[in-house]
Amino acid sequence: MSLRPAIGIAHRMGLQLLRSKWTIPYLVLFPLFFIGLYWVGFSTSPVGESQTFLLGVVNQDAGLSKDVKSLFQNETIINSSFTQYHTSEALEKGFGYEFVNILANLTYSNLTDAPHIFEVIRYENESAADSKLFNRDLDLLIVLEPQFSNTSLSILNRYWHNTYGVFLHEMIQASFPEAPDLPTDINSVIRVIGDESYLNFKMAKSLISIIVREYQDLTTAFKGPGGSISLQMNEEYEVSIPKYSLFALSIPGLIAFGIIVQPSLISMLFCMEFRPTNRTFDRIRLTPSSARSYILGSILIQIPVMIGQTLILFLASLILGFNPKGDLLLGFCIALTLFPFSLFLVYISTAFLSNEDVVGNVLGFGAPFIAFMSGAFIEVPKVILFSEVFPTSSGYPRDFLLWDLLPITHTVNALRQVLLYDFEVQLVFPDILMSLFLSLTLLLLSLYCFSYLRFKRRS
Amino acid sequence: MSNIIEVRELKKYFGKGDKLVKAVDGISLDIREGEIFGLLGPNGAGKTTSLRMIIGLLKPDAGNITIMGGDPLKNGNKLKRKLGIIPQSVTFYEDLTVEENLSFLAKIYNIPRSITNERIDSLISRVGLEKKRKQLVRTLSGGLQRRLNLILGLIHDPTIILCDEPTPGLDPQSRVAVWEVIKELPNQGKTVILTTHFMEEADRLSDRVAIIDHGKILVLDTPKKLKSSIGEGDLVEFTLTEKTNLENLAQKLKTFEGIEDAYVSSGLIVIRSLDVVSRLSRVLGFIESHGSKVENMSIRSTSLEDVFINLTGRALRD
Numbered sequence: 001m002s003l004r005p006a007i008g009i010a011h012r013m014g015l016q017l018l019r020s021k022w023t024i025p026y027l028v029l030f031p032l033f034f035i036g037l038y039w040v041g042f043s044t045s046p047v048g049e050s051q052t053f054l055l056g057v058v059n060q061d062a063g064l065s066k067d068v069k070s071l072f073q074n075e076t077i078i079n080s081s082f083t084q085y086h087t088s089e090a091l092e093k094g095f096g097y098e099f100v101n102i103l104a105n106l107t108y109s110n111l112t113d114a115p116h117i118f119e120v121i122r123y124e125n126e127s128a129a130d131s132k133l134f135n136r137d138l139d140l141l142i143v144l145e146p147q148f149s150n151t152s153l154s155i156l157n158r159y160w161h162n163t164y165g166v167f168l169h170e171m172i173q174a175s176f177p178e179a180p181d182l183p184t185d186i187n188s189v190i191r192v193i194g195d196e197s198y199l200n201f202k203m204a205k206s207l208i209s210i211i212v213r214e215y216q217d218l219t220t221a222f223k224g225p226g227g228s229i230s231l232q233m234n235e236e237y238e239v240s241i242p243k244y245s246l247f248a249l250s251i252p253g254l255i256a257f258g259i260i261v262q263p264s265l266i267s268m269l270f271c272m273e274f275r276p277t278n279r280t281f282d283r284i285r286l287t288p289s290s291a292r293s294y295i296l297g298s299i300l301i302q303i304p305v306m307i308g309q310t311l312i313l314f315l316a317s318l319i320l321g322f323n324p325k326g327d328l329l330l331g332f333c334i335a336l337t338l339f340p341f342s343l344f345l346v347y348i349s350t351a352f353l354s355n356e357d358v359v360g361n362v363l364g365f366g367a368p369f370i371a372f373m374s375g376a377f378i379e380v381p382k383v384i385l386f387s388e389v390f391p392t393s394s395g396y397p398r399d400f401l402l403w404d405l406l407p408i409t410h411t412v413n414a415l416r417q418v419l420l421y422d423f424e425v426q427l428v429f430p431d432i433l434m435s436l437f438l439s440l441t442l443l444l445l446s447l448y449c450f451s452y453l454r455f456k457r458r459s
Numbered sequence: 460m461s462n463i464i465e466v467r468e469l470k471k472y473f474g475k476g477d478k479l480v481k482a483v484d485g486i487s488l489d490i491r492e493g494e495i496f497g498l499l500g501p502n503g504a505g506k507t508t509s510l511r512m513i514i515g516l517l518k519p520d521a522g523n524i525t526i527m528g529g530d531p532l533k534n535g536n537k538l539k540r541k542l543g544i545i546p547q548s549v550t551f552y553e554d555l556t557v558e559e560n561l562s563f564l565a566k567i568y569n570i571p572r573s574i575t576n577e578r579i580d581s582l583i584s585r586v587g588l589e590k591k592r593k594q595l596v597r598t599l600s601g602g603l604q605r606r607l608n609l610i611l612g613l614i615h616d617p618t619i620i621l622c623d624e625p626t627p628g629l630d631p632q633s634r635v636a637v638w639e640v641i642k643e644l645p646n647q648g649k650t651v652i653l654t655t656h657f658m659e660e661a662d663r664l665s666d667r668v669a670i671i672d673h674g675k676i677l678v679l680d681t682p683k684k685l686k687s688s689i690g691e692g693d694l695v696e697f698t699l700t701e702k703t704n705l706e707n708l709a710q711k712l713k714t715f716e717g718i719e720d721a722y723v724s725s726g727l728i729v730i731r732s733l734d735v736v737s738r739l740s741r742v743l744g745f746i747e748s749h750g751s752k753v754e755n756m757s758i759r760s761t762s763l764e765d766v767f768i769n770l771t772g773r774a775l776r777d
Contacts, residue, residue, distance in 0.1 A: 005568075
């Protein structure tokens with residue numbers, strides 16, 4: 001296949017894009033409008049710097065079971081991560097007791113006046129906290145289940161497993177064969193309750209999820225080199241909450257949204273070929289140039305458009321004060337993995353729609369809808385399709401949700417984790433892989449539809 | 460001359476049941492190498508549908524098409540290089556210049572760069588667009604856009620050129636420019652198929668004409684033979700002040716001595732006679748005796764439109 005026709009198509013589309021009155025609005029103004037809107041509305045809503053959230057706690061932890069407790073008697077236990085608390089106390093009073101104290105004493109460590117993150121209010125039972133939650137006297141309520149302590153000692157941690165080759169819960173199972181098979185994910189014994197539409201709840205919930213993840217990662221018991229059993233938490237660990245405004249927290253989603261707005265412009269350009277009054281596409285069909293040349297040419301021109309627009313979105317975010325904690329270049333590359341999905345939107349829409357106004361409207365309304373469903377703007381309710389199947393950075397599978405069928409959901413997740421929480425590439429790899437797999441599958445489907453409906457069908 | 464295109468029993472139907480439309484209903488024709496072949500018929504007669512099937516844009520329901528010995532559906536890409544299309548609708552990019560449009564198509568046809576520029580220069584000068592070559596097409600007049608549409612179909616130096624209604628809506632100057640280019644094509648070894656509903660266009664340009672209506676070919680011959688087939692003599696068209704009862708009047712005029720034919724077409728009374736001028740005073744007197752007056756009158760020779768009327772009882776524009 002000669003590349004000349006494809007290059008010709010790319011060149012022609014490039015000229016049309018440069019001269020189209022829609023290029024600047026779609027590629028620059030529309031996405032910037034949304035970023036600007038969030039900046040105006042939420043750039044002064046700090047999360048994590050000085051706000052203290054009202055946290056209700058119902059601690060139902062039954063403590064360690066007798067048999068498990070005896071395993072740790074007279075052993076050296078080191079836990080200096082939350083400095084004033086020692087795991088010896090946890091052994092006696094339960095890990096739930098320790099965890100609630102940790103929450104109550106957490107401070108924003110990167111501030112000199114170190115205000116507390118949570119004001120913890122303890123309740124005997126859920127019903128006592130319900131009305132407080134309803135009246136927003138509480139931002140969030142957590143309930144620690146009875147198995148909290150036993151689960152804390154059964155957590156799976158890949159790092160320690162790789163180092164010492166054994167999980168504590170395997171040891172427990174070996175020592176006490178009659179002991180129940182305990183859950184190994186701390187999230188399964190913590191319930192988070194609150195109003196999903198309440199902003200403070202969302203912010204508090206995101207903080208809690210970070211803390212629980214850290215707790216999960218660091219609360220690890222293992223058989224130490226000296227032959228003793230120790231329960232150790234990383235001494236160097238400190239609670240550090242990134243200081244992001246709501247605007248900054250929304251940036252990964254807004255960037256992803258901006259990228260999927262771009263197909264509207266390209267699709268409108270395609271549809272100009274199908275106009276009944278100017279059948280340029282018929283002219284192309286009457287040339288020996290194949291569908292492959294046409295598609296290749298149109299993809300070639302979309303590459304610089306995609307890179308350019310992503311660059312504009314990142315630059316605009318930075319100019320408006322977005323200060324990411326993570327690797328910007330990695331984030332940029334992750335954003336570019338939306339390219340196949342963006343192509344899918346172009347080819348699937350133009351395979352079936354031939355009116356540029358209709359395509360503009362469908363994708364113009366469709367892009368925000370898709371972005372919304374992916375959780376780019378706000379968190380969407382959980383609709384679980386498959387429980388605990390999707391690999392995560394911590395090594396514990398999470399639920400596969402309905403929204404995970406959208407490639408953009410995974411890109412937004414990966415982008416958030418990298419830009420806001422400084423995750424390394426290997427930790428977001430499952431999401432990137434899933435995003436590419438889904439979008440390439442959809443892209444192939446759309447290319448088949450486009451090629452068949454636009455080039456081959458004659459009757 | 461050998462046949463360059465052969466069409467046999469070509470059919471294309473649209474719709475089903477009561478809504479079935481026989482757009483093309485068993486057309487057969489041979490097009491000879493180096494001729495201009497006209498397909499003349501009213502709108503909706505099946506001309507464009509036939510053409511779309513010949514060039515492979517539409518799949519026939521039945522029938523065979525052979526172009527230069529090959530099947531366009533099977534040897535599509537090979538034949539596409541030999542076919543040049545000048546479609547009814549314009550097929551250029553309005554936001555590109557004249558030169559960019561031509562250059563784009565040259566790339567699509569994979570024409571070597573070395574000859575692209577030379578060919579663009581030649582085509583642009585043939586239709587008088589030299590001064591407009593760097594201008595965006597959307598800024599050109601309708602006539603100049605049509606001229607561009609014409610040369611876009613010639614950029615790859617095709618052997619067969621299919622012109623689908625190339626001149627409707629054109630100013631006289633542009634129409635003549637387009638006609639001149641088309642008329643010149645056989646001299647360069649090209650074969651042209653021209654669909655039109657302008658009888659003057661078909662008459663002036665075509666070596667042979669097929670008159671088509673309701674998807675069927677009614678007659679096929681040279682324009683001269685077709686015109687002579689309906690009889691000798693010139694035609695006089697009368698526009699009357701009184702528009703009612705024209706049919707009755709025409710029937711009576713038909714019985715006059717020396718009047719070969721008389722009929723109503725598009726609100727006019729038309730008579731055909733060998734020595735038409737000598738019979739005018741009697742005809743005018745007869746019309747006035749029926750309480751009407753002649754508003755306008757014109758004398759002309761027989762046209763292809765008269766052939767169509769003779770065959771169908773309707774005018775081409777009806």
